[in-house]
Amino acid sequence: MTTPKYQIRAAHTDSTVTVYQAYAPEIGLPAAREGRFPAAWKRDRMTWIKPSFLWMMYRCGWGTKESQETVVAVEITREGFEWALEHACLSHYERGLHADRAAWQRQLRRAPARVQWDPERDLRLQPLPHRSLQLGLAGEAARRYADEWTVAITDVTPLARTVHERVRAGELEAARELLPRERPYPVRDGALAHLTGAA
Template sequence: MSEPKHRIRARYDDATVTVYQAYSPALGLPAAAAGRFPPAWKRDRMTWVKPSFLWMMYRCGWAAKEGQQTVLAVRISRGGFEWALENACLSGYERGLHTDRASWQRELRRAPARVQWDPERNLRLQPLPHRALQLGLVGEAVRRYADEWITEIDDVTPLARRIRALLSEGRDDAARELLPKERPYDYRAAHLLL
């Protein structure tokens, strides 16, 4: 069965969805310890969450990039996740989906969430033909994320480093076994190319 180009894949259960973010240790470690973001976390800017562990590893270089050395697995309510999707706008203009560029720009300015589709990554962080979801939260969505949706924050940096070490040893099968188990997330929304 071929993989559709746009599909949300995530680790989830009946109540929560896990998304990933990477921060400096000064922000990430206190967040994991408290289960909430510390006061230094900026609520007035867009924050991007990623349901794909491997896309996060690509983005943060297996927790090695400056300012992204702490990888967090943030469990949020499914209701919150779906609210963000329902209130999201695509981050880029799509001819045929949007009436015109000006109406898309108006929608983008009003939307509290953005959806961006980037190439999913394999274990070696090479691009795949299908896309992984990135969800950008701003304004009301950032507040809801920080204050209402988060149920747990775990520091998964040791996991990222262990997988990277196994890969450097050529032990791909052992590394693959450690990956979080992600599966298709059943959500349909024409305005997000789903």
């Protein structure tokens, strides 16, 4: 069955959804140890969360890029995740979706969250035809993410390294078995209509 071009896929429970980020060890390690972001984590900067483990691996080079050596899985409330989606603006202007470029820019300035849809990645980090959600949180959304929505933070750097080792060894099936179980995330009809312009 073909995966829809725009679909949120994530590890989720009845009350939470897991997203991924990569940080320098001085942020990522205390965050995982304490289960919350340390004081050094800037609440006034935009932070991008990604429900796709493999897209995170693409972004951080399996945890090898500078200042992205610690990969964390952040379990957040579904209520918070859905609030962010509802209040998000598409990160680029889309004719037909926005009245005009100026209206989109006004919306983008006001929105506490923004969405990009980037090509999903396979185990070799090659692009796939369907898209992966990237959700940027700023202002109110970033503060709520850090202080209200976060339920747990886990260091998954060892998992990233193990999966990468399997891929490099050509053991793709073994690597696939280790991946987090990401399923389509249930959203009500029309809930993503303001975020699914063609990328």
